[in-house]
Amino acid sequence: MPSQAYHAPATVDxxxxxxxxxxxxxxxxxxxxxxxxxxxxRNAPDxxxxxxxIAALSGVHRNGDGFAIGAxxxxxxxxxxxxxxxxxxxxxxxxxxxxxxxxxxxxxxxGNLCNASPAADAVPALVAAGATCLIxxxxxxxxxxxxxxxxGPGHTSLAPGEFVVEIRLPGQVAGGGDAYLRSIxxxxxxxxxxxxxxxLVLDGSGTCTAARVSIGAVAPxxxxxxxxxxxxxxxxxxxAALDAMGKAVSAACNxxxxxxxxxxxxxxxxxxxxxxxxxxxxxxxxxAS
Amino acid sequence: MSKIHVTTTINGDESEFLCTPGETLLDALRxxxxxxxxxxxCGSGDCGACTVVMDGQMVCSCLVLAAExxxxxxxxxxxxxxxxxLHPVQQKFLERGALQCGFCTPGFIVASKALLxxxxxxxxxxxxxxxxGNLCRCTGYDKIVRAVQDAAAxxxxxxxxx
Ligand SMILES: Cc1cc2nc3c(=O)[nH]c(=O)nc-3n(C[C@H](O)[C@H](O)[C@H](O)COP(=O)(O)OP(=O)(O)OC[C@H]3O[C@@H](n4cnc5c(N)ncnc54)[C@H](O)[C@@H]3O)c2cc1C
Ligand code: FES
Ligand code: FES
Numbered sequence: 001m002p003s004q005a006y007h008a009p010a011t012v013d014x015x016x017x018x019x020x021x022x023x024x025x026x027x028x029x030x031x032x033x034x035x036x037x038x039x040x041x042r043n044a045p046d047x048x049x050x051x052x053x054i055a056a057l058s059g060v061h062r063n064g065d066g067f068a069i070g071a072x073x074x075x076x077x078x079x080x081x082x083x084x085x086x087x088x089x090x091x092x093x094x095x096x097x098x099x100x101x102x103x104x105x106x107x108x109x110x111g112n113l114c115n116a117s118p119a120a121d122a123v124p125a126l127v128a129a130g131a132t133c134l135i136x137x138x139x140x141x142x143x144x145x146x147x148x149x150x151x152g153p154g155h156t157s158l159a160p161g162e163f164v165v166e167i168r169l170p171g172q173v174a175g176g177g178d179a180y181l182r183s184i185x186x187x188x189x190x191x192x193x194x195x196x197x198x199x200l201v202l203d204g205s206g207t208c209t210a211a212r213v214s215i216g217a218v219a220p221x222x223x224x225x226x227x228x229x230x231x232x233x234x235x236x237x238x239x240a241a242l243d244a245m246g247k248a249v250s251a252a253c254n255x256x257x258x259x260x261x262x263x264x265x266x267x268x269x270x271x272x273x274x275x276x277x278x279x280x281x282x283x284x285x286x287x288a289s
Numbered sequence: 290m291s292k293i294h295v296t297t298t299i300n301g302d303e304s305e306f307l308c309t310p311g312e313t314l315l316d317a318l319r320x321x322x323x324x325x326x327x328x329x330x331c332g333s334g335d336c337g338a339c340t341v342v343m344d345g346q347m348v349c350s351c352l353v354l355a356a357e358x359x360x361x362x363x364x365x366x367x368x369x370x371x372x373x374x375l376h377p378v379q380q381k382f383l384e385r386g387a388l389q390c391g392f393c394t395p396g397f398i399v400a401s402k403a404l405l406x407x408x409x410x411x412x413x414x415x416x417x418x419x420x421x422g423n424l425c426r427c428t429g430y431d432k433i434v435r436a437v438q439d440a441a442a443x444x445x446x447x448x449x450x451x
């Protein structure tokens with residue numbers, strides 16, 4: 001497996017210098033995508049910059065009312081943070097659908113996002129939750145919404161030398177709840193045919209006052225579907241509202257046919273899955289209010 | 290290409306080796322350290338035959354760079370038995386006939402022991418999900434699950450003071 005150098009910087013600044021100094025240097029988090037791609041020859045970086053020795057990149061921290069998740073934090077560790085799992089169960093569950101225990105002990109949400117697979121499981125959940133990421137690079141730091149990172153299969157909006165330092169989640173509000181579901185032919189170890197993340201807020205009467213709906217594996221990137229959220233807002237998630245949301249997510253799709261599912265199946269299934277996801281989010285929102 | 294010098298603790302013993310930047314931990318274990326118990330079934334994280342425990346967490350050694358092992362503690366299948374005395378997980382795999390060709394077995398042994406180290410009384414469902422990253426093409430899994438249940442029961446008895 002070719003690679004000319006392995007670096008393990010201890011600070012963000014050193015990592016920026018290494019990543020911008022070599023023509024094709026790549027950040028390494030869990031390696032569960034990158035190492036597979038290096039072996040298959042899809043990716044042949046000149047240098048690997050391992051982010052796991054930078055203290056600021058590991059662990060889950062409180063950030064005001066919300067959370068800052070270091071980009072090198074493995075998915076398993078998210079489950080072990082009780083406050084995070086209570087506030088954002090959809091995000092934590094989505095990250096813990098990835099692969100096997102062995103894979104989740106290494107894989108990170110930052111890698112899931114920056115690998116830019118349309119079927120990345122953590123991404124729709126993060127988008128629905130309104131997550132942002134803090135990016136470091138040669139021009140300094142910037143914070144952008146998660147949905148702006150992937151721009152196509154395998155491609156991100158990160159500039160050369162930039163990398164994700166942390167993923168930020170707001171605090172979950174009273175009456176809020178999130179969920180993520182994916183459809184796969186097996187129970188474990190498979191790639192989403194369709195995925196849906198929903199985050200919503202209910203008032204005391206059960207009326208939806210805010211919502212975000214995101215879908216995965218049905219377009220070149222994970223999508224935030226504003227029309228689907230609009231269909232829920234102001235409703236009590238009755239059948240008419242859920243049907244309208246389903247129509248909106250189906251209309252937003254631009255899927256491919258592949259061995260996992262046909263275009264037609266994905267477009268129909270995304271409505272079903274978004275509906276199921278919204279009902280779980282509602283139950284959680286109800287429990288939180 | 291310069292070689293990287295790595296120092297780690299493997300099965301309780303301090304070890305050192307030289308590796309290339311793109312080399313996997315699995316290749317270093319097998320080819321540089323002669324620890325050929327860990328197997329390469331797929332090389333892509335799918336089969337679990339290469340499972341080792343790194344700093345207390347089980348991982349696919351085919352998806353870890355050898356250079357990443359610097360300063361870590363690694364436990365491989367070679368460290369599971371105490372001398373010639375088999376660990377209960379190994380003993381129960383034998384008794385239950387939980388192996389045929391044996392290619393997957395080192396990974397199953399390491400993963401099953403890792404499960405019982407942190408959950409002494411797993412349900413059948415927990416066992417099956419925990420082992421979802423280990424593929425076996427021979428046994429049909431049922432005998433493996435029974436062996437893990439038997440080993441769990443034996444370990445719980447050993448732990449209970451008489
Ligand atoms: C057996 C197996 C099963 C899998 N199952 C699933 C699944 O069910 N669902 C799913 O979504 N995925 C799955 N995956 C894919 C993979 O595990 C996930 O995408 C994982 O989250 C990648 O994270 P990582 O930390 O390992 O990324 P890495 O492999 O380290 O990196 C992935 C990419 O992102 C870049 N990168 C990593 N971190 C950063 C950063 N902080 N800033 C900028 N760029 C960065 C790397 O350069 C690389 O291009 C599976 C993989 C395997 C091997
Ligand atoms: S060889 Fe590592 S998972 Fe198959
Ligand atoms: S015993 Fe042959 S693969 Fe498991």
